[in-house]
Amino acid sequence: MKKLVWLHKWLSVVVFIQLLVWLGTGLYFNLRDEQKAQGNIFRVNNIASSAVDADRLVPIASLIEVIAQRNQKPVLSVKLIWVNNQWAYLLSHQHVWHSYYLSDVSLVNAYSGQPLVINNIAAQRIASNTYNGEGSVISNQLLTPPLDDLPKEQNPVWRIQYNDALNTSIYVRANSGALVSHANDQTRFDQLMFRLHFMDYANTGSFNHPLIIAFAVLTFILSFTGFIWLIVRVKEGQLRLFFSQGVAQFSVFSVPTNVETTVITDSNNSLLESIKAHHIQIKNSCGGGGSCGQCIVQLEGKFNTSIADKEQLSLEQRKQGFRLACQQRSAGIKRVVIS
Amino acid sequence: MTLAPNKDSLVSANTARKWHKWLMAIVGIQFFIWSFTGLYMVLFNIHFIHGESIVNPAHSTLNSTTINHEFSTIYQQYPEVKNLTLITVLNKTVYRFSSAGKLVAVDAATGVELNKLSKTRAIAIAKQHLAAPLMVKSAKLLNKQAPSELSARHLPVWRIEFDSFASPTLYISHTTGELVTKRHHYWRIFDWFWRFHIMDYDDGENVANWFLLLIALIAVLAAISGTILSYHRLIKSSDDDEVMS
Numbered sequence: 001m002k003k004l005v006w007l008h009k010w011l012s013v014v015v016f017i018q019l020l021v022w023l024g025t026g027l028y029f030n031l032r033d034e035q036k037a038q039g040n041i042f043r044v045n046n047i048a049s050s051a052v053d054a055d056r057l058v059p060i061a062s063l064i065e066v067i068a069q070r071n072q073k074p075v076l077s078v079k080l081i082w083v084n085n086q087w088a089y090l091l092s093h094q095h096v097w098h099s100y101y102l103s104d105v106s107l108v109n110a111y112s113g114q115p116l117v118i119n120n121i122a123a124q125r126i127a128s129n130t131y132n133g134e135g136s137v138i139s140n141q142l143l144t145p146p147l148d149d150l151p152k153e154q155n156p157v158w159r160i161q162y163n164d165a166l167n168t169s170i171y172v173r174a175n176s177g178a179l180v181s182h183a184n185d186q187t188r189f190d191q192l193m194f195r196l197h198f199m200d201y202a203n204t205g206s207f208n209h210p211l212i213i214a215f216a217v218l219t220f221i222l223s224f225t226g227f228i229w230l231i232v233r234v235k236e237g238q239l240r241l242f243f244s245q246g247v248a249q250f251s252v253f254s255v256p257t258n259v260e261t262t263v264i265t266d267s268n269n270s271l272l273e274s275i276k277a278h279h280i281q282i283k284n285s286c287g288g289g290g291s292c293g294q295c296i297v298q299l300e301g302k303f304n305t306s307i308a309d310k311e312q313l314s315l316e317q318r319k320q321g322f323r324l325a326c327q328q329r330s331a332g333i334k335r336v337v338i339s
Numbered sequence: 340m341t342l343a344p345n346k347d348s349l350v351s352a353n354t355a356r357k358w359h360k361w362l363m364a365i366v367g368i369q370f371f372i373w374s375f376t377g378l379y380m381v382l383f384n385i386h387f388i389h390g391e392s393i394v395n396p397a398h399s400t401l402n403s404t405t406i407n408h409e410f411s412t413i414y415q416q417y418p419e420v421k422n423l424t425l426i427t428v429l430n431k432t433v434y435r436f437s438s439a440g441k442l443v444a445v446d447a448a449t450g451v452e453l454n455k456l457s458k459t460r461a462i463a464i465a466k467q468h469l470a471a472p473l474m475v476k477s478a479k480l481l482n483k484q485a486p487s488e489l490s491a492r493h494l495p496v497w498r499i500e501f502d503s504f505a506s507p508t509l510y511i512s513h514t515t516g517e518l519v520t521k522r523h524h525y526w527r528i529f530d531w532f533w534r535f536h537i538m539d540y541d542d543g544e545n546v547a548n549w550f551l552l553l554i555a556l557i558a559v560l561a562a563i564s565g566t567i568l569s570y571h572r573l574i575k576s577s578d579d580d581e582v583m584s
Binding site for chain 1: 351352357368374375377380382383384385389396400409411412414420422423424425546555556559572573
């Protein structure tokens with residue numbers, strides 16, 4: 001028990017700041033406005049497209065051969081997509097599990113068969129089609145990862161920056177023209193909360209790194225030792241989950257002051273609490289955890305012996321009726337001597 | 340003789356101890372659950388959890404010689420075509436799209452809709468995708484009811500379960516023959532732990548639930564009282580030890 005208490009105390013010193021951060025950010029996730037946190041505030045989701053003119057579609061079989069030969073890469077799939085206000089074939093050369101993984105694609109205008117390059121003008125048009133805020137574009141940049149706003153993104157992206165009140169940045173993938181996301185001050189705050197929750201100080205978007213694993217292990221041991229402690233307290237009757245069982249009355253004689261005091265208290269209170277509530281001098285520094293071993297009193301009669309009593313007091317002392325005041329309930333006590 | 344309670348600090352060790360003890364009596368179990376489920380989630384790499392290591396990539400190379408029918412024919416033959424994609428499924432080149440909200444798969448060589456996937460072919464496809472050679476434990480066609488681990492929009496699907504410790508399960512589209520999703524016990528445990536972590540026990544989709552709010556607020560007080568207690572025990576105890584309080 002002594003070791004468990006020691007471990008619980010010292011682990012709390014190591015993890016308490018992160019523990020409070022986890023709780024605080026957890027409360028934030030509970031209370032946040034999801035629409036704002038996801039950057040949907042100025043985002044249009046239904047982009048109008050023109051009907052496909054089937055007669056004008058370039059034959060795909062020959063196109064696949066041309067593209068495969070030109071790139072020296074196989075084609076795994078072809079999708080007809082609406083991008084930059086035109087229909088295009090998106091040919092993928094490589095399987096990726098997530099869209100943010102580095103992808104290898106070719107983009108071709110579906111009516112002309114010509115490569116469709118997402119340049120700054122195209123990227124800005126794609127971005128503007130999804131934007132219904134008040135701002136206007138102030139910059140337009142091709143960026144390579146890593147990016148602060150998109151920690152997981154591995155593809156080069158265009159960042160279209162708006163001058164609205166939220167500093168909206170719209171990201172468009174340079175190879176496919178796909179909209180990645182709208183970032184703004186609200187999403188950046190949300191992202192900061194996630195980074196704190198995940199201890200992701202390197203901003204990689206991951207929660208599987210050694211630092212958080214180390215803290216998670218320590219926190220698990222902290223809560224496990226606390227949980228065991230709680231069970232011990234319940235077993236020893238120091239945590240009664242029901243209300244007052246009435247009043248206890250007993251006398252306390254203090255040897256140093258030579259004063260006898262009558263104490264009237266709730267019988268569920270610990271003896272230490274009752275004594276302190278009557279402003280009677282008693283040594284104590286741990287606040288009643290049974291770990292400092294200072295609140296020694298002598299009781300008349302037979303009383304329970306807790307694990308802490310056994311650790312802090314000798315068998316001889318216990319036989320003479322010495323106990324730790326913090327480990328006793330006030331119920332059933334007749335006379336207490338503090339030496 | 341009487342003394343005033345400890346005036347050195349705003350909250351005495353006794354008060355902090357009392358609050359910490361009683362608040363933890365209420366939320367201690369949840370603390371234990373948070374730390375245990377959190378440990379699981381950080382310990383196992385999320386890509387492993389999502390089964391990316393148990394299956395091979397979804398599509399193989401397109402063979403252009405098998406394309407006798409064009410994208411245009413699909414538009415000419417079907418109404419309201421959306422998400423038209425050309426893929427390879429078990430050596431066949433296939434157009435996969437939705438027409439009037441329904442998923443359709445057409446063989447690019449013949450221009451004919453694929454037959455609904457038989458059990459034998461579903462198992463063959465699943466085995467082709469699975470990274471390890473395992474025996475099939477069960478194969479079941481799901482038509483109406485999706486299990487909680489499968490989005491209902493994928494229905495109808497073949498559920499192919501393999502005989503292994505983590506019970507890897509692949510879901511193969513009845514219409515297109517594509518691998519729609521995969522699961523194993525590590526992911527299933529993750530999903531349950533997630534529900535317990537955010538205290539939303541039915542589907543784990545609502546972080547904004549009042550139960551979590553209530554317990555988290557009490558937990559903050561419990562943690563702060565514990566912090567104050569540690570401060571008393573470790574920083575102040577040297578001045579306190581011999582002081583009567």
